[in-house]
Amino acid sequence: MQTLVLVAHPHLADSTTQQFFKASLPSTGVTYRALTAQETYDAAREQAALRQADRIIFQFPLYWYAAPASLAQWEAAVLTRTFVYGDHRYPLADKELGVVVTTGMPAQAFRRGGTENVTIDALMAPLAALAHRAHMTWLPTLAVHQFNYLDEAQKLQLVVDYQRYLTQPAPDTLANRQAWFADRLPAMVAQLAPADRATGELIVTTMTQQQDDLEALMATLAMIKEQDDD
Incomplete structure (x- = not known):
C-alpha cells in the first residue's frame, strides 16, 4: 500500500508536533509532502500523485475549526470538479482518505456541552463529504490533542498509532x-x-x-x- 501524506501548516519548521510526526514516518510506503501558501500547484502533477496513492492523508493543526489556508488553496487548484467526479470516471474511487488533526485543547472539549461544543467528526464533515463525492473510503480521524503535554510513554504510543494510521489496512x-x-x-x-x-x-x-x-x-x-x- 502506498500512502500520500499532505501536510498543511503555516509554520511547519517551528511546529514540534509536525516535526515529531515527520521523524515518526515509516521508512517505506509513505510519501510526505508539505503544502505552503506561497506555492503554485501543478494540477496535473498533483493529480498524478493522487492517482498513484492508495491512501491519502490530510495532516494539519485545527485553526478556528478548519484546516490552514494552504490546504484550501491546494484543494482549489487540484481537486477540480472534472477530476473528482465531473467525467463520471472517479479516479479517486476506492482510495482511502483520512485526517491527522492536532489541537491545543483537550479531547473532552470537543463534545456537545464541552468548551468547544462541537465534535471533531462534525468539524471534519466537509472532508468526509469530499470523500463521499469522490467515491473514496473515509477513515476515522486521528485527532492528537495537546501534544506538548504528552509524557514519553504517550509519545511512544503515538508513534505506533500514527504509523498504523498511515500503513495498516482498514478497518482497524x-x-x-x-x-x-x-x-x-x-x-x-x-x-x-x-x-x-x-x-x-x-x-x-x-x-x-x-x-x-x-x-x-x-x-x-x-x-x-x-x-x-x-
Whole structure:
C-alpha cells in the first residue's frame, strides 16, 4: 500500500508536533509532502500523485475549526470538479482518505456541552463529504490533542498509532492490528540493543502464537455460525 501524506501548516519548521510526526514516518510506503501558501500547484502533477496513492492523508493543526489556508488553496487548484467526479470516471474511487488533526485543547472539549461544543467528526464533515463525492473510503480521524503535554510513554504510543494510521489496512480490527505488528516487530527487535533483544524476540513469539490462536478461534466461530444457519 502506498500512502500520500499532505501536510498543511503555516509554520511547519517551528511546529514540534509536525516535526515529531515527520521523524515518526515509516521508512517505506509513505510519501510526505508539505503544502505552503506561497506555492503554485501543478494540477496535473498533483493529480498524478493522487492517482498513484492508495491512501491519502490530510495532516494539519485545527485553526478556528478548519484546516490552514494552504490546504484550501491546494484543494482549489487540484481537486477540480472534472477530476473528482465531473467525467463520471472517479479516479479517486476506492482510495482511502483520512485526517491527522492536532489541537491545543483537550479531547473532552470537543463534545456537545464541552468548551468547544462541537465534535471533531462534525468539524471534519466537509472532508468526509469530499470523500463521499469522490467515491473514496473515509477513515476515522486521528485527532492528537495537546501534544506538548504528552509524557514519553504517550509519545511512544503515538508513534505506533500514527504509523498504523498511515500503513495498516482498514478497518482497524484486532486481526489487522495483529497482522500489522507481526509484520513489523522483527525489524523493530533487530534494532534493539543486544541486552534487550531476547525480550523482543519473546514478544514476537508470543504475538505470533496469539495470532495463530485468534485465527483458530475465528475458524471455530465460523463453523458454529454455519451450524446455526442450518
